[in-house]
Amino acid sequence: MTLAATASRPTLASVLASGSVLPVAIIVLTTILIWYAAAVPMNKVLTQPLIDAAGGGFYDTLSVSWSLPRPVLPAPHQVLAELWNTVFTVEPWRPRSLLYHCWVTLSSTLLGFVLGTLLGIGLAIAIVHVKALNRSLMPWIIASQTIPILAIAPMIIVVLGSIGLTGLLPKSLISMYLCFFPVTIGMVKGLTSPDPMQLDLMRTYHASTSQVLWKLRWPSAVPFLFTSLKVAIAIALVGAIVAELPTGAQAGIGARLLNGSYYGQTQQIWAALIAAAVMSSGLVWLVGFIERQAARAMGTKS
Amino acid sequence: MAAASVIEARDLSLTFETADGPVYALSKVNLTVHDGDFVSFIGPSGCGKTTLLRVIADLEQATEGVISVNDMRPDEARRKRAYGYVFQAPALYPWRTIERNVALPLEIMGFSAGERTERIQRNLDLVNLTGFEKKFPWQLSGGMQQRVSIARALAVDPKLLLMDEPFGALDEIVRDKLNQQLLELWGRTKKTVVFVTHSIPEAVFLSSRIVVMSPRPGRIIDVIETNFPKDRSLDIRETPEFLKVAHRVREGLREGHSYED
Numbered sequence: 001m002t003l004a005a006t007a008s009r010p011t012l013a014s015v016l017a018s019g020s021v022l023p024v025a026i027i028v029l030t031t032i033l034i035w036y037a038a039a040v041p042m043n044k045v046l047t048q049p050l051i052d053a054a055g056g057g058f059y060d061t062l063s064v065s066w067s068l069p070r071p072v073l074p075a076p077h078q079v080l081a082e083l084w085n086t087v088f089t090v091e092p093w094r095p096r097s098l099l100y101h102c103w104v105t106l107s108s109t110l111l112g113f114v115l116g117t118l119l120g121i122g123l124a125i126a127i128v129h130v131k132a133l134n135r136s137l138m139p140w141i142i143a144s145q146t147i148p149i150l151a152i153a154p155m156i157i158v159v160l161g162s163i164g165l166t167g168l169l170p171k172s173l174i175s176m177y178l179c180f181f182p183v184t185i186g187m188v189k190g191l192t193s194p195d196p197m198q199l200d201l202m203r204t205y206h207a208s209t210s211q212v213l214w215k216l217r218w219p220s221a222v223p224f225l226f227t228s229l230k231v232a233i234a235i236a237l238v239g240a241i242v243a244e245l246p247t248g249a250q251a252g253i254g255a256r257l258l259n260g261s262y263y264g265q266t267q268q269i270w271a272a273l274i275a276a277a278v279m280s281s282g283l284v285w286l287v288g289f290i291e292r293q294a295a296r297a298m299g300t301k302s
Numbered sequence: 303m304a305a306a307s308v309i310e311a312r313d314l315s316l317t318f319e320t321a322d323g324p325v326y327a328l329s330k331v332n333l334t335v336h337d338g339d340f341v342s343f344i345g346p347s348g349c350g351k352t353t354l355l356r357v358i359a360d361l362e363q364a365t366e367g368v369i370s371v372n373d374m375r376p377d378e379a380r381r382k383r384a385y386g387y388v389f390q391a392p393a394l395y396p397w398r399t400i401e402r403n404v405a406l407p408l409e410i411m412g413f414s415a416g417e418r419t420e421r422i423q424r425n426l427d428l429v430n431l432t433g434f435e436k437k438f439p440w441q442l443s444g445g446m447q448q449r450v451s452i453a454r455a456l457a458v459d460p461k462l463l464l465m466d467e468p469f470g471a472l473d474e475i476v477r478d479k480l481n482q483q484l485l486e487l488w489g490r491t492k493k494t495v496v497f498v499t500h501s502i503p504e505a506v507f508l509s510s511r512i513v514v515m516s517p518r519p520g521r522i523i524d525v526i527e528t529n530f531p532k533d534r535s536l537d538i539r540e541t542p543e544f545l546k547v548a549h550r551v552r553e554g555l556r557e558g559h560s561y562e563d
């Protein structure tokens with residue numbers, strides 16, 4: 001009786017050994033250890049006099065290196081403290097709150113993502129249906145992505161600002177500029193993915209071009225669309241942050257990064273980077289979640 | 303006396319221009335298919351049997367000669383949706399359930415929702431697949447999937463059914479069963495069927511007329527009438543009459559090859 005119970009109940013060791021818990025924990029721990037270790041030499045320029053003054057022992061070295069007010073590389077617990085202070089101890093609508101800045105960046109990310117997705121799908125539909133566009137438009141689409149976004153972002157912001165467009169929209173347009181590309185490429189592939197037999201079938205029904213598009217090409221392209229959207233939403237976030245950098249934006253993750261580097265607040269930079277990473281993974285997860293729902297509705301074998 | 307002709311081809315030729323020079327897929331083909339016929343095209347690969355079927359369906363266009371389908375040009379017939387086409391593979395849409403796959407041509411041709419439901423039921427019943435409406439294609443065997451594609455072709459109630467090696471990818475046991483079912487279906491619905499195959503027993507068992515074809519250039523070398531009873535069963539394949547017809551088909555195929563190779 002007790003034997004059976006112990007056999008069926010997984011022990012801590014077996015959970016660690018079988019699942020992904022152990023590998024994940026090892027990677028996280030290793031990263032944190034390397035981070036702590038790296039903080040010592042990285043901060044050496046600032047800490048050397050203080051360490052000497054404190055006595056110069058091993059313990060003094062560590063405690064001084066990991067508790068500088070303006071370190072070159074903050075220790076993980078300093079970043080955590082910064083995150084705690086800016087997320088949980090301030091109302092989220094105050095500019096001192098990191099959540100406020102997250103929301104500013106997130107809103108332009110989402111708007112840019114929606115615009116970019118619509119543009120990307122529209123271009124793909126046009127390219128698939130008009131042969132000439134494939135030759136004439138595609139080189140420009142590819143060329144558009146070879147220009148460093150950092151180089152044209154200020155121009156876009158300035159030009160749009162001169163016609164009175166400021167705030168959310170210019171930033172979103174930069175996100176859009178980055179994220180339409182994977183959508184176009186993926187959707188051109190997806191919309192042309194039906195095999196000749198399925199297209200012939202539509203021909204025997206004398207189906208119109210739009211019937212072929214909505215009943216055959218579009219459903220065939222859905223898996224391609226979601227793969228593209230995962231890439232697109234991540235780079236939409238990058239676009240929104242980049243758009244905040246060169247323009248002296250007052251709010252957003254990009255503004256946080258810029259402010260942090262002006263005033264040597266590296267904790268603030270790291271906290272903003274972690275916030276961006278969390279948002280990015282959350283958004284990619286969300287797209288993946290919707291993808292799984294769509295796949296289930298479309299009868300995909302699971 | 304003779305039934306009205308559904309398909310009429312006169313001196314039909316089709317040449318594909320390729321990088322390696324012209325390929326004569328069809329050469330001077332003359333053919334008449336009457337209303338209610340079950341006609342099989344048989345021949346080795348490359349003899350143009352599928353191409354001929356595709357010309358009838360307006361999926362390819364002949365380069366020379368005349369062909370009429372229901373007294374129309376093939377493109378007109380296609381626009382009037384005069385035929386149902388069954389491909390080598392079921393070509394079901396994986397994201398549609400069985401009933402919605404059968405509904406596809408009905409949706410495209412603008413049938414009302416009530417009419418669609420009625421036709422889905424009737425045609426799934428015709429291929430013995432009642433009860434599988436809500437399944438997705440991957441949940442069905444290959445033979446069942448091909449039956450769905452037959453139901454889909456029949457859903458719009460065309461007078462003419464064009465079938466391109468529909469059972470070619472199935473194993474022999476399933477193929478026998480489907481041959482029997484197809485024959486019953488033909489007897490019941492009185493459709494005209496044009497059937498492409500490379501199996502001699504299949505062609506002889508199913509057809510009222512067998513068109514033997516030969517490659518390079520693709521042409522008709524023999525047309526054989528069979529006179530088996532309409533309610534024949536698979537056992538007929540053991541009879542001397544059956545073997546005689548099969549022998550003549552085989553001879554024809556061999557002859558077509560004799561001045562090749």
